[in-house]
Amino acid sequence: MSYNTFGTLFRVTTWGESHGPALGCVVDGTPPRIPLKAEDIQTYLDKRKPGQSRFTTQRREPDEVKILSGTFVSDDTGEEVTTGTPISLMIENVDQRSKDYGDIASKFRPGHADYTYMAKYGIRDYRGGGRSSARETAARVAAGAIARKILSGVTIRGALVQMGPHKIDRGNWSWEETERNPFWCPDSKAATLWEDYLDGVRKSGSSCGAVIELVASGVPAGWGAPIYGKLDSDIAAALMSINAVKGVEIGEGFGAAALTGEENADEIRIGNEGPYFTTNHAGGILGGISSGQDIVARFAVKPTSSILTPRKSITVTGEETEIMTKGRHDPCVGIRAVPVGEAMLACVLADHFLRHRGQNG
Amino acid sequence: MSYNTFGTLFRVTTWGESHGPALGCVVDGTPPRIPLKAEDIQTYLDKRKPGQSRFTTQRREPDEVKILSGTFVSDDTGEEVTTGTPISLMIENVDQRSKDYGDIASKFRPGHADYTYMAKYGIRDYRGGGRSSARETAARVAAGAIARKILSGVTIRGALVQMGPHKIDRGNWSWEETERNPFWCPDSKAATLWEDYLDGVRKSGSSCGAVIELVASGVPAGWGAPIYGKLDSDIAAALMSINAVKGVEIGEGFGAAALTGEENADEIRIGNEGPYFTTNHAGGILGGISSGQDIVARFAVKPTSSILTPRKSITVTGEETEIMTKGRHDPCVGIRAVPVGEAMLACVLADHFLRHRGQNG
């Protein structure tokens, strides 16, 4: 993938810094005549929006999206639809509080990209992390909302399946439950326990990581492509490109290493609606191509690097120092990564849908 | 990444089926005047070559590589060097034994891409898996050998750190040891135990998975790029594109989810040779850009799907059946994935080296 663009036919280019005037994206290659209003996108942005519970940053970012191009009123239906030309989306930055950046300007925060951006570019927009801020993911969520519109018949959902060291009990899985707690947790018992756990983390000024699981249902068999255009390869790139992600797995994932061939390979049977697999260790992808089963991907998010404990670091001029990141940070950035992961999966699937239709009609 | 090509400036296109006349790759964008002989590539192909111990397939594939273009004798040195034009590499297929494909032609093997290729294309070269065969990885290893030539000062090594459910003891890690046992295992004690374990797996006609760890040392700080061109994003795509891979992680990986921010963020100090990090949970990458530390990536390989136990499946005409995959298969395909993983990491790094030089001089 190139610097700030991904996709082959459905293409997303994002831009913007955390504390600049705005951020946004250009979504290119959308099929024409798909109904699209700003509200369709806003719904998903609101899922990601900070400040919705005490467990996410208290910054107030309304994240209101504007559509600047690529839609027009259909003569047939009277509603706004896509025209097939690039859709430019913009979100203005409002709650920046950026007068005083204090230590961030002169010191590198451990676990952040401050040091590496400086090593690469010799300059960095240090305000709120600049381009490396998780605010960039708002643009991904906006693009993902358009991708979902293309994927008629496909349902994409995400859930937090591990917070810090605490995993859910998969026997308790309920998609409805993900909408009822502030963690997108599918296990109501785990959600209750996590509430206490995360309160403790938050009050101590610490942070924790998380694992998110994404499921796409309704993807027909045949999307994806050999060899470097594998569906799982593009999903891995897309998820790994999200801030703070350190691991990606498909289906059984790392667990597959400990299985035998007998345990792992999903058997095939014929049912009323055609072939089906008796299990889904593959996570819906074989040889890089969708099998018609649910596509299952997971990704691991590291603990927020902004914590209240002083940490050893160096200044931009090369002297040893300490730094403590004040400010309003997510104790578990993995929570807000759920809608971001969903969006990235939607974008990859939309692209592969169009690519498949291109090659195979 | 597009179908059968990856990379932006250092670009690799592979082609070929398992039982066709040949397979190969075109490596484009190589800097000029780099010494390159077929033997330089053969060395790495020989590491991947089957039949080197009783633990890999007994097929005899000499995998002899020919350079068909892109090199010329330098007037200055009298040796073959790259010219900057595309390097075409070809490996002829010799030991195909392809008269009788038996069940494979008419049935879908569970865990293989037979079903999905058919769903996508309506036709498949079923001989030895066709394009989805792991033989394709020979072309990657060949390309990786050229990538290494570009990466002067960088050392790329791989090791098997888990076979089936059995992990190494990281306290015993020795790179030298990886060359001494048939598993690329860095822990001599584990290697001895694995020998027994894998003999059992092999004799029972079963198979097991594995986890491979890759380390690139000597990568300077600054390679990689925001946001969708992140170094870890490209590494994830590259490793996930290898046959049978189900998971990829960088540095602490999935383990990062269970850490606190204090534990995970690597602190920075000033040493005699400039800044250094006191730990490497990040795996050498922050914000998608290399930090100057070792780049550490791991990937999980599922157990070989070709096993001697009969498995439930369906025929290409949609009837329920059973299939047992006879033939000469690797009981643990993860072993031969070690040089393949190294090659993919080398290709990604070579591309990012050139891209970084392009943008930043």
Next chain:
Amino acid sequence: MSYNTFGTLFRVTTWGESHGPALGCVVDGTPPRIPLKAEDIQTYLDKRKPGQSRFTTQRREPDEVKILSGTFVSDDTGEEVTTGTPISLMIENVDQRSKDYGDIASKFRPGHADYTYMAKYGIRDYRGGGRSSARETAARVAAGAIARKILSGVTIRGALVQMGPHKIDRGNWSWEETERNPFWCPDSKAATLWEDYLDGVRKSGSSCGAVIELVASGVPAGWGAPIYGKLDSDIAAALMSINAVKGVEIGEGFGAAALTGEENADEIRIGNEGPYFTTNHAGGILGGISSGQDIVARFAVKPTSSILTPRKSITVTGEETEIMTKGRHDPCVGIRAVPVGEAMLACVLADHFLRHRGQNG
């Protein structure tokens, strides 16, 4: 090139319709620490801005550019510089007069893209031509201004060398003169004659075509690449992508067909500053790679299709009709194409500069 993006390392994505709220571009891959202010870009936009003489459309479009991302104040110099991250530029549309689109909504204008957009997408933003409007070229000019900043030592200039059937006398060529007349004409005598000619065209409600010549001086030998990445190939694509362009040539161009090998091949000699060519029929490019001579490209712009004479056409519902395009149109759209052509050449050269540096150091 993909839909709305071009370039490999220096990448430009444009968006926006003629009568939407705004248009703009995202410029990605710019090297860091290059001084860049909005005024640097505005200078070039002002060259393209309509309404500067009676010979261009009287629409009032201030075309004021805003930089939304990608720059930051350098601690070293206190001036705004690029950070290496995507630069988002936006130009708001102000003088749209878009209440009444009359015939344009229901009829296809001959010579315009109305019919083909409808054939492709089944919908079109007919207001002012929507995405196919020449207003899109403002975004190109903005991107070109950034490209020029990267090309230190390279001078890129354009001139109108033919208006309608009237060519300049190349013996009168003066680059200074291009700044003195409203046509970017390098021949003062021709400019005077063109004034009368174009007054006649304008008053009769007709229009005429033009040929523009671009010259890039200071490009070192070695930029460009075989085979499909040839410098002239990328220049041809870039110029042909400009609205209304129907032909592109390099150096001697179509005239080369009538020359002999003796006349056409430029001889080489050694001068005080190294090798030089005694002529430049090649237009500074041999085998797709720059030779160190001036790069010379020309492109032909068709006459504006919006004219006051009624023309036969059909309605969107398939009935025969006539249409006359009222409104404020350029009688010779080729005039305003001069800064656009310069910008496209600058973008291509900037990309090839970075690509060359990537591969060759």
Next chain:
Amino acid sequence: MSYNTFGTLFRVTTWGESHGPALGCVVDGTPPRIPLKAEDIQTYLDKRKPGQSRFTTQRREPDEVKILSGTFVSDDTGEEVTTGTPISLMIENVDQRSKDYGDIASKFRPGHADYTYMAKYGIRDYRGGGRSSARETAARVAAGAIARKILSGVTIRGALVQMGPHKIDRGNWSWEETERNPFWCPDSKAATLWEDYLDGVRKSGSSCGAVIELVASGVPAGWGAPIYGKLDSDIAAALMSINAVKGVEIGEGFGAAALTGEENADEIRIGNEGPYFTTNHAGGILGGISSGQDIVARFAVKPTSSILTPRKSITVTGEETEIMTKGRHDPCVGIRAVPVGEAMLACVLADHFLRHRGQNG
């Protein structure tokens, strides 16, 4: 376009030097189940093959193509069909006569890419021009034969419309005639005159240029895309990438500059089979999108730079010298460029067909 690859969904990568062991291409993205045998490709290679009349080089290059991957016997039809995986084609070089390269090794030939390749890479395969040889176009012709298979219903033809200064009389146009003379000339009278003319050129050891016209019939309205993915933009890049090409035009081309808006814009009417245009100045493309009319493109080829007259040049070590290019060269390389131009147009159209189907279904 990147170095040695072009196309988005239908992708062609070529490799090989003039006097290396072989050359070839990898064609990726072909739809599956299209009948394809080596003979289908050979037919077009034979059109380009040298030595077919006294007017082309007398080198004997059988140019026999081998399909190394990407096809398989269909169970349904028993014939070889594409599988959707990359098709690797190889042509072995046989008549190289490469013992003595004489002056070419130590001197730069005027009009050739010798100097610029050396400036870029610091090394060049001087044997027969290496990578910059027109032999590379054999691989394009092979790829074009596959592209044609995808374009069912589309006819692509080419003709030489100008040789040296001598143009055809368009009133005499006959496609059948192009098969009857050694020039692909559609005007039998012109062909007779050209025979004498070219004999003179050949005997004097000189050379001449040419203009080729390409026509694609049967392309439906709607292929192509705004803005940088315009059909004409991709055609321009594809044709300009052919060796020795110095100009490209679409429809009226450079002639459009001298027309008025009334003359140039094609009017639209309704006929029995739907909308049609009364003229085709546009060359079948409006706004970068096909209109359903014939697509008409022309390109200019410079005179062969290899001539028998001694020319001033320099040595690779920087001394002034003279060079005379002996050997068996085409006096008018434009003749053999006809099938090459057809092939490039076919490849661009095949790619846009798939891209259109991807976005628009």
